[in-house]
Amino acid sequence: MGHDDWIELTSGEIPLAEIAAWVVRPGCGAVDIFCGTAREQSDDRKGVERLEYEAYEPFVVPKMSEIATQARRRWPQVGRLALVHRVGPVVIGEASVLIAASTPHRPESFDVVRWCIDTLKATVPIWKREIWEGGADWGLHAQVLPEVAEVPGPDR
Amino acid sequence: MGHDDWIELTSGEIPLAEIAAWVVRPGCGAVDIFCGTAREQSDDRKGVERLEYEAYEPFVVPKMSEIATQARRRWPQVGRLALVHRVGPVVIGEASVLIAASTPHRPESFDVVRWCIDTLKATVPIWKREIWEGGADWGLHAQVLPEVAEVPGPDR
């Protein structure tokens, strides 16, 4: 993980403004930032009060670093890249995850951020619990982790 | 322009943190924010010191509002939407433009922001002047404005 990657698992609020300032590079003309924010509704679970994220903590940063390595292989023009996820309670409206990237031109800023969030949701060992009016259960649309051979390694 | 649109032409720094907090909606689980930032190089113009944006000022906000209207027609699920552009000098690393949108799910947050920035660059009457080591001239890759019939109107 180079000094141009910001990879973090945090139990506090994600410092969006700080990351947005950090991600800018003088050689890059484009910055894209994606935030996943806690919603008040999840399919037919209405009145969601908060989310609780649980993680296999020692392996979250390594897995997110693999994603960053892969992203830089696919888009070598990326300047700075941030992948930050929260653990613990997240109230409605707060960000549970943030991906940010700077690139010389704009199309690839969208492409790399989108690829990173899609890959993070499919490969990083984190589980969301939803607490809504009259119920609590694990997040819907969970994704089966990849098999050994599917896991993107830093050598590919 | 509804209270869920933030459309602005400003000569000061774009208030990214404020817009990022404003754009979040409890019914939306995704926020995408794109910033165009001033680069130190533009094709073979090296050592760019700053940009100077000139606008046909009275019509920038109306044109950006038309883009917001069109965007909401294409993606009715958009929660809040911001289109903010700077005018005057912009030093390297600062944002000249910001687009932000909240949507219930993530794919359309990328789609709407990307469509808005592409459309803004092609249709809003703003001109960029680049001041670099030993030269100053208007931005490269300028786009001919649409003909009457091509202009997206609020009624289509």
Add this chain to the structure above:
Amino acid sequence: MPSVLFFGPARDATGTRATLIEGRTLGEVVASTVERYGEELARLMPTCRVWLNGEPATPETPVKENDEIALLPPVSGG
């Protein structure tokens, strides 16, 4: 008399931000403008759009006393 505004490269070509130019239609005003400012502006015209009071308009559109006409070279916002 209608006013004519120049932006970006068109302002460089004319050396001014705005002027007053006579004409009954948008086409007449534009023709007189190109005549007044000469070759550098003429070279830009094929890529310029002409707006009347903030909207694209055709050369046949009549112009009135206080109309605002803008010559808009290719844009480079963003």
Add this chain to the structure above:
Amino acid sequence: MPSVLFFGPARDATGTRATLIEGRTLGEVVASTVERYGEELARLMPTCRVWLNGEPATPETPVKENDEIALLPPVSGG
């Protein structure tokens, strides 16, 4: 003895975050784990992945004294 960790729905199914379970291979440890915790965990297993010390591994992999085995149901980060 290797330790076995449970996350998300697997933690609900077992009622615990971690336990110690014997076995010479990853497959043996997993089989003993399912045997100990019963049907609710067994139902989850087809969609679970098993990691050994933070990496996916096959059932034939030998396990050592201080190895950490994790049962990972489908993930829902983001």
